[in-house]
Amino acid sequence: MERRSFIKHTGLAGILAAGSAPAFAQGSPSIKWRCASSFPKSLDTIYGAAEVMAKTVSDVTGGRFQIQVFAAGEIVPGLQVADAVQNGTVECGHTAPYYYVGKDPTFAFGTAIPFGLNPRQYDAWWFYGGGDQLFNDFLKSYSITSMLCGNTGAQMGGWYRKEIKSVADLKGLKMRIGGFAGQVLTKLGVVPQQIAGGDIYPSLEKGTIDAAEWVGPYDDEKLGFNKVAKFYYYPGWWEGGPALHIFSNTPKYNELPADYKAALLAGCHAGNTHMMAKYDAQNPGALRKLAAAGTQLRPFPRAVMDACYKAALDLYAETSAKNANFKKIYDSMLAFQREQLLWFRVTENTYDNYMATAGQQQRAAPAKK
């Protein structure tokens, strides 16, 4: 007892003298969590969002709540983060919920569905459109509590060895693509392939596959896909604004003091903002490099987009008919999206489109034949 109060008192005096040193919260428990990321460190922007989250949590708690981030495979394989969180193997994980559509397609709403919300619209749906509540209600049976933590922005439509000029060009196309997007493309004759990131390059090079999607210029350029596939298509209509989340084990989360819960949420806000901002800052330079190295940028033809859009709506109708969880969230998100599109097409899109072609900027455009 005596020693304890002495330490506390010294600590307090030290703090009062220290000025801007951390105001250590002696009464607060020291808590250490482990966060399993679904991503390798080489995807530094996605992986980095969890580190921004963890640093913020540590910073605002004066180092009392520490979350250590582990890359995919260090503790848990990247695609098993949800299981590890559910089982309590780790207290939390940073993941793309749509990796778990095999358990239930409803997981897709934690990341993106084809022709879904863009990043700003996702934030709005999550915080003010019922998304947070609906998705966390769904996750209750998995003992997972989810907080929004990151977005890549609209991804690219991937790398193709041959041009896609019509819907017919999709028939028989062997493409590295997964999840819902793969199911949509199957309806149009694509043969989806599940291939890990590191194996995409040799598969494209050998011609084992005809096409592959990954993320966007910054991540794609590092893997050198431009050397084995000439055509780089956009937009990645299956990921118009894919979100990442921190999944926490709900019993472990419930044990946290209220201020640590708040710190975790604040950390996720920081991770969310930083990940999008960092991708936006990094992608343009990578796109320039790719264009300079001869990559041919191509928009998907309108007819291809329309066929994919129709196939996606068919898939949603089929899935909704079979799965009440999916239907409930899909209906919410779709209604919200209709309103968002109504609004964005007015001032937001008009502004962006004007700026895309305004005066000087036009002359700084990339090679885009």
Place this chain on the structure above:
Amino acid sequence: MERRSFIKHTGLAGILAAGSAPAFAQGSPSIKWRCASSFPKSLDTIYGAAEVMAKTVSDVTGGRFQIQVFAAGEIVPGLQVADAVQNGTVECGHTAPYYYVGKDPTFAFGTAIPFGLNPRQYDAWWFYGGGDQLFNDFLKSYSITSMLCGNTGAQMGGWYRKEIKSVADLKGLKMRIGGFAGQVLTKLGVVPQQIAGGDIYPSLEKGTIDAAEWVGPYDDEKLGFNKVAKFYYYPGWWEGGPALHIFSNTPKYNELPADYKAALLAGCHAGNTHMMAKYDAQNPGALRKLAAAGTQLRPFPRAVMDACYKAALDLYAETSAKNANFKKIYDSMLAFQREQLLWFRVTENTYDNYMATAGQQQRAAPAKK
């Protein structure tokens, strides 16, 4: 001594027993700050960003760091927040830095310049494009430390009693508009008027002014401008992504313990995300109401946009020639913007434009003759 250690010990025991009660940081100092908002409570989304910030700061510090938000005029007039922060009248304020372009036009980069960055691009510039460093360097002589905390999204172009069909229609137009936008429009013959929010409606009604800009559907609809001006133009090219900031008095900020500094930053991240998300969630419904009440939505003609764009570039060249602070940040932001536009015109804009017109959504469009 005896009593103090007893209290501490009881406190600790209480916490350990309490489970999810706040882990009060007994060693941390209790600090109270006042935050002067530049906005009235009626602009609940902008005003609310400061409240989200303050709540987050309180939550993550277990209530030890309290920031009380005051509406414009309660302690300080809305347009004098920077002075009050600089003088230490209040420890911090939530404001739109471009209100202070009268002191130095460089303040504009804290909010927006005409034909500037959209909200995502602003975040990217601020956190990963040097914006934070450059703007805070500029603010050093004002003893102000600035943190990004909110964005309205691209605003609307305002309310007009008559249609704007050509550049000639701008000549002699008496319009409620301020700052840089007013200076740009002056070059095209507009006569800018400085009118407080509450006086816009009667001025438009009486015809004392011909046009007025405010924010966007959610805020504009509350003030009823649609009843006194028929035409609602877009986009608000002078505010493509206007940012708000928390200005802190630098000496007061420097006195904060490191964890409270981190809490303030985390609070600003929360405010930043929530403000944009809330506006996006609220604007569509307000736009619907306005359209249903007969408001005529109009895009500015391309020739008008081009004339304004050229006038803005002229103004930036003139201002850069006179002001080294302005030139330094303008050059940074412009270079960053060129890269952003190059990137956004590829997958982001293409995705947004497709979704704006895709299948079903088209049928849900508002009346837009």
